[in-house]
Amino acid sequence: MKANYLDELNEQQREAVIHINGPIMIVAGAGSGKTKVLTTRIAHLMRNGVDAFNILSLTFTNKAAREMKERVEKILGGSEARNLYIGTFHSVFARLLRAEAHRLGYPNDFTIYDTDDAKSVIKTIINELNLDDKHYKPNFVYNRISAAKNSLMGPEEYQLDHLVQQEDMRANRPLIGKIYDMYAKRTFKNGAMDFDDLLFKMYILLKTFPEVLHKYQHKFKYIMIDEYQDTNPAQYEIIKLLGAVNENICVVGDDAQSIYSFRGATIENILQFEKDYDDVKVVKLEQNYRSTKSILNVANEVIAHNKGQIEKNLWTDNTEGDTIKLVRTMTDNEEGKFVADTISEQKLRNHYDNRDFVILYRTNAQSRSFEESLRRKAIPYRIFGGLSFYQRKEIKDYVAYLRVTMNTRDEESLKRIINYPVRGIGKTTMEKTIVLANEHNITMWQVLERARELGFKGGTVEAIEAFVVMIKSFQALLSTHNAYDVAVAVGKSTNLVKELFNDKTTEGLARYENVQELLNSIKEFTETPDEEGELLDKSMGSYLQQITLLTDADQGTDENSDVVKLMTIHAAKGLEFPVVFTVGLEETLFPSGMSINTREELEEERRLFYVAITRAKARLWLTYANSRYRFGNLVQNEPSRFLEEMPEKFIDRSYAGGGSVRNAFGGGNTSGWSNSNNMFDRMQKKTPGQQPSQPVTQKPAAKPTFSPATTHVPSADFTPDDPAGMEPGMQVEHQKFGFGTIAAMEGAPNNRIATINFPKGGGEKKIMLNYAKLRIIR
DNA sequence: AGCAACGGCGTTTTT
DNA sequence: CGCCGTTGCT
Numbered sequence: 001m002k003a004n005y006l007d008e009l010n011e012q013q014r015e016a017v018i019h020i021n022g023p024i025m026i027v028a029g030a031g032s033g034k035t036k037v038l039t040t041r042i043a044h045l046m047r048n049g050v051d052a053f054n055i056l057s058l059t060f061t062n063k064a065a066r067e068m069k070e071r072v073e074k075i076l077g078g079s080e081a082r083n084l085y086i087g088t089f090h091s092v093f094a095r096l097l098r099a100e101a102h103r104l105g106y107p108n109d110f111t112i113y114d115t116d117d118a119k120s121v122i123k124t125i126i127n128e129l130n131l132d133d134k135h136y137k138p139n140f141v142y143n144r145i146s147a148a149k150n151s152l153m154g155p156e157e158y159q160l161d162h163l164v165q166q167e168d169m170r171a172n173r174p175l176i177g178k179i180y181d182m183y184a185k186r187t188f189k190n191g192a193m194d195f196d197d198l199l200f201k202m203y204i205l206l207k208t209f210p211e212v213l214h215k216y217q218h219k220f221k222y223i224m225i226d227e228y229q230d231t232n233p234a235q236y237e238i239i240k241l242l243g244a245v246n247e248n249i250c251v252v253g254d255d256a257q258s259i260y261s262f263r264g265a266t267i268e269n270i271l272q273f274e275k276d277y278d279d280v281k282v283v284k285l286e287q288n289y290r291s292t293k294s295i296l297n298v299a300n301e302v303i304a305h306n307k308g309q310i311e312k313n314l315w316t317d318n319t320e321g322d323t324i325k326l327v328r329t330m331t332d333n334e335e336g337k338f339v340a341d342t343i344s345e346q347k348l349r350n351h352y353d354n355r356d357f358v359i360l361y362r363t364n365a366q367s368r369s370f371e372e373s374l375r376r377k378a379i380p381y382r383i384f385g386g387l388s389f390y391q392r393k394e395i396k397d398y399v400a401y402l403r404v405t406m407n408t409r410d411e412e413s414l415k416r417i418i419n420y421p422v423r424g425i426g427k428t429t430m431e432k433t434i435v436l437a438n439e440h441n442i443t444m445w446q447v448l449e450r451a452r453e454l455g456f457k458g459g460t461v462e463a464i465e466a467f468v469v470m471i472k473s474f475q476a477l478l479s480t481h482n483a484y485d486v487a488v489a490v491g492k493s494t495n496l497v498k499e500l501f502n503d504k505t506t507e508g509l510a511r512y513e514n515v516q517e518l519l520n521s522i523k524e525f526t527e528t529p530d531e532e533g534e535l536l537d538k539s540m541g542s543y544l545q546q547i548t549l550l551t552d553a554d555q556g557t558d559e560n561s562d563v564v565k566l567m568t569i570h571a572a573k574g575l576e577f578p579v580v581f582t583v584g585l586e587e588t589l590f591p592s593g594m595s596i597n598t599r600e601e602l603e604e605e606r607r608l609f610y611v612a613i614t615r616a617k618a619r620l621w622l623t624y625a626n627s628r629y630r631f632g633n634l635v636q637n638e639p640s641r642f643l644e645e646m647p648e649k650f651i652d653r654s655y656a657g658g659g660s661v662r663n664a665f666g667g668g669n670t671s672g673w674s675n676s677n678n679m680f681d682r683m684q685k686k687t688p689g690q691q692p693s694q695p696v697t698q699k700p701a702a703k704p705t706f707s708p709a710t711t712h713v714p715s716a717d718f719t720p721d722d723p724a725g726m727e728p729g730m731q732v733e734h735q736k737f738g739f740g741t742i743a744a745m746e747g748a749p750n751n752r753i754a755t756i757n758f759p760k761g762g763g764e765k766k767i768m769l770n771y772a773k774l775r776i777i778r
Numbered sequence: 779a780g781c782a783a784c785g786g787c788g789t790t791t792t793t
Numbered sequence: 794c795g796c797c798g799t800t801g802c803t
Contacts, residue, residue, distance in 0.1 A: 061793095090793050115792085195793050262791060363789055368794095385792090422779080551793065570791045592790050608791080631788070632794035 005040055005075050009033075016283040017041045019250075020048060023243075023277040025228075025270070026252040029314040030299070030614035031290025031576065034252055038226060039068050041250065042084065043075040045222055052083035056220035056242075060227045060574060061551060062088055085220070089235050090195060091549045093202040097193070098537070098545065100205055100212060109541035111192040111403050111410045112548040116391060118142055118187075118194040121412055125182045129175065136173060144168075145180050149196035150232045150264030152203055155181035189443065191409035199234040206241045217245040227574070228253035228273070232264035240276070247277055255310050256303050259570060259608050261600075271310070288314050290576050290617050292321025294650040298620075299613040301647045306603045323652040325621045326643065332584075332628035336369030339581050340377045342621065343564060346579060354380055356578040357564045360612050362590040366583065367566050374564060384567035390547055394500065394511040395518055399544065401490045405474040406541050408445035415444075421495055424463040429456070470494070483540040484523045491519070521547075569612045580616035582609075585624040586637035609642045721776045726754060731777035739777065 006014055013033055016026045017040045028034035038057070046052055059065045065086040073081040085092065094112060101108050113121070122145075123138040148158050158164055159177035168176050187194065193201060206213045223243050225231065228251035231239075243249040251273055258267045274280045288296055296316050303309070329335040339359060346352050359370050364385050374381045389395060397420060400413035408414070419425045436447045436454055447454060451464040470493055477486045491497040500512040525543050569582070584590055591605035613620060622643065627636045726732065730742045734756070743764065744755040757764050 088793070198793085259791075260793095263793075363791075365789055426779080549793070568791065589790095594790055605790095629794070 005043060009037070009040065010287060012283055012285050012287075013037050013040075016285070017044050019281050019283075020045060020050075021248055022279060022281060023247055023273075024250045024281040024283065025273045026250065026283050026285060027310055027312060028252050028254055028285045029288060029312055030254065030257065030611070031288040031316075032285035032314070033287075033289055034226075034285065035064075035068070035071070035574075037285065038224060038252060039071040040075065042068070042072050042081075042224070046072075046076060046080060050222055052080050053085075054219065054221040055084050055224070056092070056222070057084060057086040057224040058089050058092060058226065059086060060088065060230070062091055062549070064226065064574060065091075088549070089231075090198050091546070093198045093238075094545050094549060096216070097198065097202060097205070098542070100209075101193075101201075103209055103212070104201060104205060105188065106193070106201075107191045107407055107409065109191075109406045110545075111190065111407050111413065112198070112545050113187065113192045113194045113412065114391070114548050115142070115195070116396075117192070117412050118183075121186055121190075122179065122183055125179055125186060129179065129182075131175060131179075136175070136179070140173075141176055141179055144176050145183060146194075146196050147264055148180065149200040150234050152200065152234050152237060154200075155184045186411075189409065190411050191407045192412065196234075199232075199238065203234055203238050203241075206238065213241060216242055221246050222248045222250070224250045224252070226252050227257075229255050229258035229267055229270045230260040230265040231269050232266060233269075234264070236266075236269050249277070256306075256607055257573070257611050257614075259573065259604060259611060261604055284312050286312055286314050288316040289318070291316060291614060292318050292618060294321045294323055295613060295616050295620055298324055298646050298650050299610055302606065302613065302642060302645050303610045305645050306606055307599075322619050323650055324646070325619075326646075326651055326653045327621060327623045328639070329623065329625050330627065332366075332369045332625045333372075335583055335623050335625045335628075336371075336373035338623065339370060339583065339621070340373035340379060342581075343374075343379060343579075344377060346619070352579060354562045354564045357581070358572065358575075358577040358579070358615065359564065359566045359581045359583060360569050360572050360615065361566075361582075361584050362569060362592060362608075363584075364568060366589075370566055370583070379564055380562065381564040381566055382561070384565065384571050388550070389514070389517070390550070392511075392514055394515055398487075398491070398496055398515055398518060399547070401471075401474070401494060401496070402487060402540060402544055404445075405471060405478070405486070405490070406544060408471070409443050411444050417494075418467065421499055423467060424459055425467065429460050429464070432456075478540060482526045483538065483543050484519070484526045486540055487519055487522045491515070569608050572615050573611060576615055576617055578617045579619045579621075580612070581621045581623065582612040583623045584628075585622050585640040585643055586628075587640055588637060589628075590640055591642070606642060606645075609640075721774060726774065726776065732756065733775040733777055 006017065009017060010033075013036070016024065016037050026034070026037060028037070042055060042057065045055060057065070057068065059068060065088065069081050069084060069086055072084065073079065087095070097106075097110070098108055101110050119138045119142050122141050123133055126133045126136045126138065126141070148154075148164070153161065153164070155177065158180050165174070165177065168174050187197070206216070220242055223239065225239065230253075239249065251270065253270045255267055255270055258265065258270070261267070274282065291299070293316055296314060296318075300314055327338060329338050343354075343357050346357075347354070361367065367383055367386070371381070371383065390399065397416060400416040403410050403413040404417060415430065418430060433444050433447045437444045440447070440454075448464050448468050451461050451468075456464060473493070474486060474490055477489055481489075497512075497515060500508060500515055503509070503511070522543060525546075526538050565577075587593075588596075590609070591602060595601035595605050624639050624643070625637070627634050629635075726742060726745075728742050728745050731739065732742060733739050738759075740756040740759070742754050743757050755764060
């Protein structure tokens, strides 16, 4: 244990850490050691007698939660940190609701609908109401409903609220309230919650059941909230309820980095915190440890253009560092090329690794030109964002089977699989099923169960009955087998896996691999001890709820993979990189054309720019293109207004990459500047044929966090041994991770957990022996 | 029932 | 431009 953990803090940090009881607000400027303060504070609480079980810490990503736990463990030693309740608002509440949802009439194994699922339900309802989905766009309606829930407004209130109704009338969409009402009823009938429900229903639960509120008020005696500037009213009210008894609430945030108002976050929460409680301790962390003076000065000056912030003065002891480079290119493609070239150059000149670079953009769609240029130069990269692994069709299909197995009320999933793979339950049958379900006021599944009785005939009734029997056989397996075995059985019985296996097209192969990856992730889930709380819930239901909440920031835990990262600025929140490229600094793109109509919107864009700048530790490039393709046609853009807000002193506007040194700002003609024959290109050309025929580029696809780095082919005679005989020092073989050595053993005798070092399987893994299949070598 | 061709639309940002 | 959903054909 580190005895001197307080010595590693500056005065303000220490002040924040040693404050134990009563509300405290930590205003933490960018790079001011916020995470360190949070983790040290948790450790300090525990050192001073607070039980880890009584600490709730809410973070912005699951990855942040995991890291936090590790860091606390490092400070304290031992494994007490395992008992902390750390996670995102959504995942923590999902877990609590898993224990309590029945009180609200939901199954505890409720399904969590992602945005696509939710929009699909909405679209169904719009069609049922005979409304035009061109006018009532599901997307628009979804956002309206989402906003309502985030401000804790239910369907009834929504339809009665004058202001809201006026807005809908003015938008010529008066029936949104009606759709909302039906949507709420439908998802409830489906036993499903969407993302916003995880907050909304949590609030309802605490409001409705005093004994539940009481229970959690006393469980969570100490509450910490990271990124408080990005919380919404629903989150605010829940925290208010949970913290009401002990008032040991610690919020950490930076109003200058509030960038999520589009999903209901309100900066008011942090601005008002001082008024919410008596005697709020306020600590400001103003020393930046991350960036050079140049970077920080530019950031400070940019954000000064916003009005009304919490007063603070962010400063640094770091060196002045390089100037910030401002670069214009002719087109978006040249922008991509410039960035790739510069990365090559910087690697040589300053000995950077790929992992030191990040490319930040405003919209996901901008990634393309950078992908191409990086691929061309064989620079490995990884894109964060875009379509997640779990949104892929083949994965959603597979998961839909698992969901229905867990929760037969889930119609969205049921409709997805009822005739996939084809089993003779076509459109007519499905429609009839829906009609019957409505008529008898039962679920679709119950109609299927009683198909014969309800008048289905011939081949149809046989097909339905076979389907019902199959799903029930999966359900029966749940009590005797772990989630992985059930999933495998599902793949076999449905022919899902075989069907994909027989598809020898490239896409078919990729889909097959993705499904294997899904199975791997389930396997790893069942075998890895739970790091997020005291419950070792390894059930299928727990798995399904968890994967829906995984985000892009959560993956890419493989810190050791040496790749350039590409992501939106939103996704980069909380991260830092030695070298940052912020690209696409053009009017209508950044600031976004959608956000230049009010001062509030524009200020949020500026905060976003501030976040982008402050990600950089040592070097920062800002680029923009004269023209770029948007929606298929070439458009001209002015340079971003933000560029004019930066202090000249720290900016190098003359650095224009391939040629022109003049006139980085002016419009006009720069023809001839793009004959890119700079040194990096030449270097690249010097080694023809030396490039790997297979580019090292990682698959941009988001993969589950828990997938192994390498695949091990098990020995032919692989048979699992009885885990009872396993002890530290033994050599074992794992079907996926390969050969390894048992480093340590812990856990109760009937639930032993081994720490095993797999040299080729991704290093040290914790494995629950009850679930893992291991072969003893010696 | 399954596939090809076509057209329309979209880009903020994400749990 | 590229994706998605719809249409219309077989």
